[in-house]
Amino acid sequence: MRKQVCTALVLVALFSNTFAQVTSSTFGIMEARALGPGTMSGRISAIEGVNNDEGKTIYVGTAGGGVWKSTNAGTSYKSIFDKYCQSIGAIGIDQKNPKTIFVGTGESNMRNSVSIGNGMYKSTDGGDNWKKIGLDSTEHIARIVVHPSNSDIVYAAVPGPLWNDSEHRGLFKSEDGGETWKKILFKNNKTGCAEILMDASNPNILFASMWQFRRQPFSFNSGGEGSGFYKSIDGGKTWKEINNGLPAKPFGRIAMNIAQSNPKKLIAIVESAKTGLYISEDGGETWKSQSATSNIEARPFYFSTIVIDSKDEKRVYRPAFTFAYSDDGGYSFSGASGDGGWVHSDMHALWINPVNTNIMYLGTDGGVYLSIDKGITWIFQQSLPVGQFYHVAIDNKEPYHVYGGLQDNGSWESPSSSPGGVGNANWNRLFGGDGFWTVPDADGNTVYAEYQGGNMARINLTTLKSENIQPKKTLKEEKLRWNWNTPIVLGSKNPKNLYVGAQYVFKSTDQGRTWNRISGDLTTNDKAKLKQEESGGLSADNTSAENHCTIFTIAESSLDENIIWAGTDDGNLQYTLNGGKNWINVSQNIAKTGIANQAWISSIQPSQFDKNTVYITLENHMYGDHKTYAAKSTDMGKTWTAFKCKDFTSFAHKIKEDPINKNLLFLGTEMGLFATLNGGDNWFKMKNNIPEFALVRDIQIHPKTHDLIVGTHGRGIYILDDIRAIRNLTSEITSQEVHLFETPDMVLNNGKFGWGGPEVSGGWGSGNAPETPTIDYYLKDRVSTGKATLQILDDKGNLVQEMPATIRKGINKVYWNLRGTPPKVAKGSTKMDGAGFTAPMVLPGVYTAKLKIGDKVYTTTLNCVHDNANKDLTPADRKLVFDKAMNLQKMYARLGVVVDSITEAQTKLKSDTVAYKKSRSNQQLVADLEKIRAELMATKQTSMFADEEKVRERISELYGTFCEMESKPNATQIQAIQDLELQLVEQENAFRKLKNKSTGMLIY
């Protein structure tokens, strides 16, 4: 017995080790489609351009979508930071060596949902390669300034951590190009540096704003004794406060800028008890208050940008809630025109081309806008797919649609595939505000969506009319507390059950027309955390983002609709076994695993295989704890096992169990997507064309298409089409050198969209899912020697087609177009002929896929089946189409034989040049042969746009038609084959006649 146990343990260990070898690259061939969209973009935190490049090279830093580079002034962008932290605070360009770029990670627009960074990066080749260069624990970097003439000197304004005290903040300076950093201005562990300005004409003159700030899950504070406005005239060695004329301290955040054309002139918006606009004409020594509208002064913690035209000190820009500009040095402001279309509100970045200051780029909560008239009108840049989804949902339509809500960009839906691929035009806006849960009802025409603070609606997908369905409190109840991101959830067992959560769970079975409260207050209801009206600090700021002690996630068991789980933002996890009559709080049991008991329950996944099993993620980053918490209980929450992996990065948002393979789990964190194939023993980061540090907020798996749908907070939606290769990978397979997977039935058709449809015109576009299953195999190691091919054979062993096979370590996928081998094209025409690239689709039947790797051969069968969904084509029609196509292919080959014979004969006749020149009859014969060739194929065409048409071109055209045909051919098409046969025979006869006449002269 003992021996058996030992053997079993060894086996388990072996298999476990085998799975330990599974990494992201095992599935690297499977590349997710970035669905975007670019219709609504995401928050932009930094824009910088190369000064002396005609304004062509621009870098855009985003809140959660990394860094994008344009080398054509914004016509197109390319992501250049996919391997690193996606939250960007600042970009600095060494204008002396503009291929040197600094990126400070961690956005510094300190809203509730802001992400965190992990330090400073540097590239010396324009963004192709990056090196991390320190400031690792700063979490937020607001500005980078590179000395204009000494590339070694770099300043970084570092606000530092938002949620906790830290010494990793202040103004940093490097004197060795970023290799080492020295903190040159620091106040206390609560105060960071929010801005640094340099007088470019005298780079030793610096201005810095220090900012004390702090968020808690339930409140925000901007301002404090640490805040202040400082000036240095010795490159940061010494500093003095500059308060003369400014309001009384304490200050909050200060937005400021310097006129580089007249560096004595500065402008600042100083947050204080009397927040206001201030102007200095003497290098910051004295300041004068200037009246300004609320738009200029609003939300200083969030709108921290004010920019003076580098050539014109009177031209001042204030990107804030809306865009404003001044022509008189900031004394008065006007709003931008809407003539170029609506400009997204909430603005954070502005880069003005210093060579032509009419041209500028604006970063908003909804993407980048371009102005070429000094900010008066703006054009939206539609190709930045950096939308910040909170959740993603799917339906069962064909093709299925995806739904989701985005930070400051409402709720949207789009088909998952579309003729030509999914483009911006495929997306439909469903609801406004900040979007969160956007949930399609099973009826196919209803969706539930919301904006911040639980303002939820039932939306008719046909009319897009919405009805508010938010439950209201009764006199006996406390004020309802709705999370910023209020859960709206349909039942997994019974999709007619609609659940929403305030501090109570509400349930509706009639699409939100009536509600039943099915729980008491499931939160801690801690009054100390319920003082939201005091939030904001110097400037009140309570936009429901600070609502707390709320339900954050709800899940109905897919095995029993009476089992419902609810998790709160203050650490409670509760369940009911009887549809809400009683609730049991298991949060103390989780705390036993060492996870802080106030951590948010960020997602709950009741197992689809066992009622007592549940998976959860928790996150505690609002208390300064970024660890990845995910746990499993198999006894209804009594005991918990926390998942561990040294590769986990950052706090967890979502855990998803595969509906077929219970050991396959996916985990989404603030910095990446992870998966396990053995129930959580070994995890690996999934890359699959998804940025390695993507902010993964939500994960769905489509039950029909087996697609993995990932909602990210900064890179839009990704679809990893058909994950069966992941799902079906067992430890038995990974222990083999080579394994050829079974292929699902291959339906014989040209795909959903036939010829594919028009290409997406402009904006962001993603391709469609592959329409035919690929032939998949696993390789334990990359094939470094030997050739790899894949052959398709018919049931008689005849070769149908041979194609190159890939050789990568892990999963490989080879695409077969379901067709045979195209015919050879005869030589001698002046016109390109397409028949050489096409062949008819094979007939239904069993085929063999034969994978040859070096000397070894592996086979599997392929079942090709008729497309029963196509009512235009019966199996008999298909046979007819195939036979006719093969007829034409044979005619094409016959024609080729004649043409090749002509070529051969002519070559032979001309081979003895002396004799040929003397022989008139040989010359005549060559000419006569050429006449036949000229009847058989185009020989005169001299322009690619001319359309010379001879027998070959006619056969080829009809052959192509039959090869693509997916309906019964019409009578004229059948007749045309017979007509062509006559034409071919006529030329064959002519050739034969000539051949007979010239017996002895021609040799075949």
Place this chain on the structure above:
Amino acid sequence: MKKLLTVAFAIAMTTASFNTFAQSIDDVVKSHIKAIGGEDNWKKLKSMKTEMSMKAQGAEVKLSLWQVDKKALKVEINVMGMTGYQILTTADGWQFMPFQGQTKPEPMTADDVKTGQDQLWIQDEFITYKEKGKKLQDLGKDEVEGTECYKISLTDKDGKVTTYFLDASNYHTIKSISKLTANGKEVESTSLYSNYKPIEGGLVMPFNTSGDQGEMEVTSIVMNPVIDESIFKVAK
């Protein structure tokens, strides 16, 4: 027309890249050169004739490549019954791509001829990079399709950068990315190499290359054949 040139060039570059291998630090460079047959053997290579085949969905394109070290190269492409070619010498360059609508050979621009000169060098890139004045940069390690690689770049005087990925287990180049700015835009071309085999003269070369144009298989290589240099001339 520019597009035609780009396509032809990409094909030429892919084929020419058979001879471009790389690595990082000195020891790795040495191991790499040893793995591909050693510098002495490579230095004996003065000309080469390569036959290749490219297959896509069952259709086949055949290519022939003639190279004379530092002098000239010619790529002949047979597709759909038509034959096209590209010629590059130290003095000029020509191309004829009838399947793309060209009706007669057309000269390359002086800029394209200049940019292409690098491809005339038949030697391994890492044997000659110093001679060519290229700068080598060690970019650490990276992964190509799950295989650990040394990542190295070579930058020429005009700023053209080629990054090489060397399989850390056998020092073979398994991927390269070339990036250059041509006609005001950045052009990037990626190739993957596999199926390394020894050929005559002790050299080791990849017999399969896949790039933006598809997968190409070498069907034969002849080392130091006598090449009639008149094939590099175009009947005008």
